[in-house]
Amino acid sequence: xKKAKAGLALTMVAALLLGMAGCGSPTDTxxxxxxxxxxxxxxxxxxxxxxxxxxxxxxxxxxxxxESLDPQIATDGTSFEVIADFTDGLMQMDAxxxxxxxxxxxxxxxxxxxxxxxxxxxxxxxxxxxxxxxKDFVFGWQRAVDPANAxxxxxxxxxxxxxxxxxxxxxxxxxxxxxxVKAVDDYTLQVELNVPVSFFPSLMYFPTYYPINEKFFESCxxxxxxxxxxxxxxxxxxxxxxxPAATSFHLSKNDKYYDASKIKLPGLSxxxxxxxxxxxxxxxxxxxxxxxxxxxxxxxxxxDPSYKSVGAGYLWYIAPNISKIPALANQNLRLAMTxxxxxxxxxxxxxKDGSTPTYTAVPPQFATGPDGTDFSADQKxxxxxxxxxxxxxxxxxxxxxKELNASSFRFKMTVxxxxxxxKVAQVVKEQVEKTLPGVTIDLVVEPKKQRVEDMQDGNxxxxxxxxxxxxxxxxxxxxxxxxxxxxxxxxxxNADYDALIQKCTSGDFCTKPTERWNAMFDAEKIVLEQAxxxxxxxxxxxxxxxxxxxxxxxxxxALNRVYKNASKADS
Amino acid sequence: MKxxxxxxxxxxxxxxxxxxxxxxxxxxxxxxSPFNDEKxxxxxxxxxxxxxxxxxxxxxxxxxxxxxxxxxxxxVSYNISKNTPISQxxxxxLPISIAIGGMAxxxxxxxxxxxxxxxxxWHDTVADTVATVISVIGVxxxxxxxxxxxxxxxxxxxxxxxxxxxAKQIFASSVLPSVSLSMFTMASIARFTRSEMxxxxxxxxxxxxxxKGISGxxxxxxxxxxxxxxxxxxxxxxxxxxxxxxxxxxxxxxxIPGVGSLLVTxxxxxxxxxxxxxxFIYSAMYIGIMLAVDILYGIIDPRIRLAKEENA
Numbered sequence: 001x002k003k004a005k006a007g008l009a010l011t012m013v014a015a016l017l018l019g020m021a022g023c024g025s026p027t028d029t030x031x032x033x034x035x036x037x038x039x040x041x042x043x044x045x046x047x048x049x050x051x052x053x054x055x056x057x058x059x060x061x062x063x064x065x066x067e068s069l070d071p072q073i074a075t076d077g078t079s080f081e082v083i084a085d086f087t088d089g090l091m092q093m094d095a096x097x098x099x100x101x102x103x104x105x106x107x108x109x110x111x112x113x114x115x116x117x118x119x120x121x122x123x124x125x126x127x128x129x130x131x132x133x134x135k136d137f138v139f140g141w142q143r144a145v146d147p148a149n150a151x152x153x154x155x156x157x158x159x160x161x162x163x164x165x166x167x168x169x170x171x172x173x174x175x176x177x178x179x180x181v182k183a184v185d186d187y188t189l190q191v192e193l194n195v196p197v198s199f200f201p202s203l204m205y206f207p208t209y210y211p212i213n214e215k216f217f218e219s220c221x222x223x224x225x226x227x228x229x230x231x232x233x234x235x236x237x238x239x240x241x242x243x244p245a246a247t248s249f250h251l252s253k254n255d256k257y258y259d260a261s262k263i264k265l266p267g268l269s270x271x272x273x274x275x276x277x278x279x280x281x282x283x284x285x286x287x288x289x290x291x292x293x294x295x296x297x298x299x300x301x302x303x304d305p306s307y308k309s310v311g312a313g314y315l316w317y318i319a320p321n322i323s324k325i326p327a328l329a330n331q332n333l334r335l336a337m338t339x340x341x342x343x344x345x346x347x348x349x350x351x352k353d354g355s356t357p358t359y360t361a362v363p364p365q366f367a368t369g370p371d372g373t374d375f376s377a378d379q380k381x382x383x384x385x386x387x388x389x390x391x392x393x394x395x396x397x398x399x400x401x402k403e404l405n406a407s408s409f410r411f412k413m414t415v416x417x418x419x420x421x422x423k424v425a426q427v428v429k430e431q432v433e434k435t436l437p438g439v440t441i442d443l444v445v446e447p448k449k450q451r452v453e454d455m456q457d458g459n460x461x462x463x464x465x466x467x468x469x470x471x472x473x474x475x476x477x478x479x480x481x482x483x484x485x486x487x488x489x490x491x492x493x494n495a496d497y498d499a500l501i502q503k504c505t506s507g508d509f510c511t512k513p514t515e516r517w518n519a520m521f522d523a524e525k526i527v528l529e530q531a532x533x534x535x536x537x538x539x540x541x542x543x544x545x546x547x548x549x550x551x552x553x554x555x556x557x558a559l560n561r562v563y564k565n566a567s568k569a570d571s
Numbered sequence: 572m573k574x575x576x577x578x579x580x581x582x583x584x585x586x587x588x589x590x591x592x593x594x595x596x597x598x599x600x601x602x603x604s605p606f607n608d609e610k611x612x613x614x615x616x617x618x619x620x621x622x623x624x625x626x627x628x629x630x631x632x633x634x635x636x637x638x639x640x641x642x643x644x645x646x647v648s649y650n651i652s653k654n655t656p657i658s659q660x661x662x663x664x665l666p667i668s669i670a671i672g673g674m675a676x677x678x679x680x681x682x683x684x685x686x687x688x689x690x691x692x693w694h695d696t697v698a699d700t701v702a703t704v705i706s707v708i709g710v711x712x713x714x715x716x717x718x719x720x721x722x723x724x725x726x727x728x729x730x731x732x733x734x735x736x737x738a739k740q741i742f743a744s745s746v747l748p749s750v751s752l753s754m755f756t757m758a759s760i761a762r763f764t765r766s767e768m769x770x771x772x773x774x775x776x777x778x779x780x781x782x783k784g785i786s787g788x789x790x791x792x793x794x795x796x797x798x799x800x801x802x803x804x805x806x807x808x809x810x811x812x813x814x815x816x817x818x819x820x821x822x823x824x825x826x827i828p829g830v831g832s833l834l835v836t837x838x839x840x841x842x843x844x845x846x847x848x849x850x851f852i853y854s855a856m857y858i859g860i861m862l863a864v865d866i867l868y869g870i871i872d873p874r875i876r877l878a879k880e881e882n883a
Contacts, residue, residue, distance in 0.1 A: 068653035075607050152607050152611060152615065170618070171614070243663055245655070245828075272826055273826050278826070281722070284727070449604075453608060470610070487609075
């Protein structure tokens with residue numbers, strides 16, 4: 001076998017050398033074509049010199065192209081990350097994910113919690129020299145809800161931010177000028193909300209809430225954000241090469257940035273790499289300073305000190321179709337299944353990328369409460385309803401069999417056609433079938449878009465799915481299981497639960513953070529007590545970060561990677 | 572002849588229209604929407620559909636699209652590069668794909684010819700066996716396997732060429748993708764050249780040429796190869812088209828900002844207009860090449876033209 005492989009390699013090399021020898025003239029013409037385009041490549045930026053700290057660019061990779069650099073149109077983590085490189089909102093995230101001042105120096109909240117007044121710094125400039133004013137925010141926010149733009153993240157202002165009139169404007173019942181945001185003067189922005197939203201300041205680092213310079217935007221004539229010349233920066237970096245869906249582009253330090261003295265990197269060089277082998281080799285060859293790994297690659301590098309696992313925020317869980325599948329309407333059967341799942345084994349033996357077993361409906365490490373603690377730090381608090389315990393699983397299973405008067409069950413489990421979910425589903429199937437004899441799970445593998453559509457239509461039995469947090473509050477998860485929510489895939493309905501959630505989102509608890517926090521625990525308890533979902537694990541991304549690099553901040557919400565505080569030691 | 576050409580052209584245009592319709596129907600059958608299915612509720616999706624006219628009946632969309640296309644408007648991308656006109660996306664990417672594809676064709680043809688000639692002249696010797704082994708590997712191993720192998724050996728280990736496409740070194744970073752793409756062409760051409768050459772070399776007129784005292788390179792290149800080339804040119808046409816489809820994965824591996832990688836991303840994210848436009852362009856190129864070959868056949872060999880006119 002080995003011999004055969006060596007032979008194959010040899011012949012390939014031979015073919016290649018022959019290829020080289022024979023390729024003289026036709027390829028030369030391509031060189032000329034190439035060098036023409038060469039001069040347009042913006043590689044000169046690196047030489048523009050850094051005032052302090054690192055002398056060379058940070059070379060980073062993306063798994064997908066940027067979808068849009070328009071903050072009100074973008075919806076994906078990649079685009080958000082790049083937009084935030086060159087744009088500052090009212091607030092920004094600190095290393096721990098807390099909202100700290102950026103363009104807004106301070107803010108006040110009215111007594112009733114429904115009016116926020118942001119006081120803007122006066123030294124923030126756009127890269128064309130214009131000052132950043134409160135009007136820029138008004139313009140940006142109005143664009144987000146303007147039905148003509150059909151912004152996919154308009155709900156960040158309506159459902160989540162509860163900005164006054166946002167919903168009516170989206171529904172075309174009111175003009176965008178009625179949006180509850182007002183420039184009192186150039187440096188004072190006043191926002192009115194329908195109900196108090198305790199986490200409102202933390203929404204301000206979400207790109208949908210970023211400012212746009214109206215005059216400049218209009219001058220771009222619909223081409224805003226499609227090239228360096230149609231993009232304005234008020235942030236740490238300035239875009240200097242970019243085209244739509246570019247596979248590589250570059251940003252340089254913004255010397256006019258109000259916090260420029262803190263920026264140590266002279267620039268950021270982005271490269272899109274979709275093939276994970278190519279990405280790891282580029283990292284090992286030194287052309288990348290940091291890269292993302294897939295689960296199989298982790299084994300090769302896990303002893304390397306540069307390897308780290310960072311929280312991606314996604315909770316993976318199994319949703320049973322409670323309303324349509326009679327057997328799954330049985331709570332004891334659902335509990336039996338959730339107790340039969342060995343989550344430790346899934347993360348340690350299957351995923352191996354640092355993902356953590358999860359026993360709560362809200363994953364840990366993204367929402368911090370009024371007392372400063374993580375909402376889901378204690379993974380054992382609901383162990384009476386969600387844990388790995390085969391004895392309990394069998395007890396519940398015996399009860400369920402009796403109640404349902406059946407001895408065997410067969411379910412289909414719908415799974416994404418991607419690598420990791422399929423592997424996880426296979427193990428889930430084995431675990432459940434082993435612990436609960438008589439239960440059979442058939443896997444139905446579908447492309448993700450099809451799987452999501454089927455689950456939203458209630459056309460499934462069990463479904464393996466995931467949810468990433470949109471904002472740093474447990475409600476981004478708990479809000480899913482209210483009656484009729486489109487992400488309540490199993491169409492579970494519970495009046496007590498709905499009432500609790502209502503109290504937290506628009507009722508009494510809005511202004512009482514501690515009560516609200518406790519009520520959310522109560523709500524989460526109902527979800528687990530009734531096994532509305534079977535939580536599995538919280539996804540982590542496996543990354544390699546070169547030892548000379550410090551200060552890259554990773555967040556599970558909004559901005560997954562923040563590079564502006566990073567520095568690179570000279571090698 | 573003119574009538575024949577005209578009929579072929581009209582038929583091609585009609586085929587393109589049918590392809591467009593089929594593409595439209597296929598897009599409708601794709602599950603999910605181009606938008607963020609997971610996070611959007613029904614009202615938001617409806618709003619987005621209305622914005623892009625996707626709420627209209629499919630035939631309305633179809634005729635509107637065809638109408639716009641005639642004016643050079645291929646629509647905008649829905650998600651892989653939101654709201655960017657597709658013509659703008661293609662403008663910068665098509666030349667890159669064509670350049671790399673062109674290099675691959677040139678390289679593959681040249682090396683393939685050399686290998687084929689060697690195999691034919693010294694047939695049933697070690698040289699023939701080596702050439703045959705190379706072409707069997709070239710035909711049977713997919714281009715992305717070559718891409719990964721070349722990237723590992725010549726990019727990562729030896730550092731001769733960049734592993735990824737970069738605008739700073741367009742030529743150097745095009746070498747590995749072109750070589751991996753050229754393998755199939757090279758192998759096919761080599762095999763075809765070998766058999767054509769063997770046939771030609773065994774023919775009577777070659778015997779005559781040799782008996783007249785012509786020898787060496789003149790015999791091979793002026794007499795044998797020229798006659799063998801005609802059928803080879805005809806197989807080259809579909810091979811060129813194959814290169815475009817083969818480039819999809821290779822472009823992805825080398826992060827080449829070409830149309831192939833764009834199409835892959837577009838299909839994965841249901842970006843209707845991008846998928847339709849690119850598939851349409853690919854089809855148009857394919858049909859265009861086939862049409863050119865068809866007409867050329869007719870010019871080269873009147874028997875084909877006459878036979879086809881009788882059948883038509």
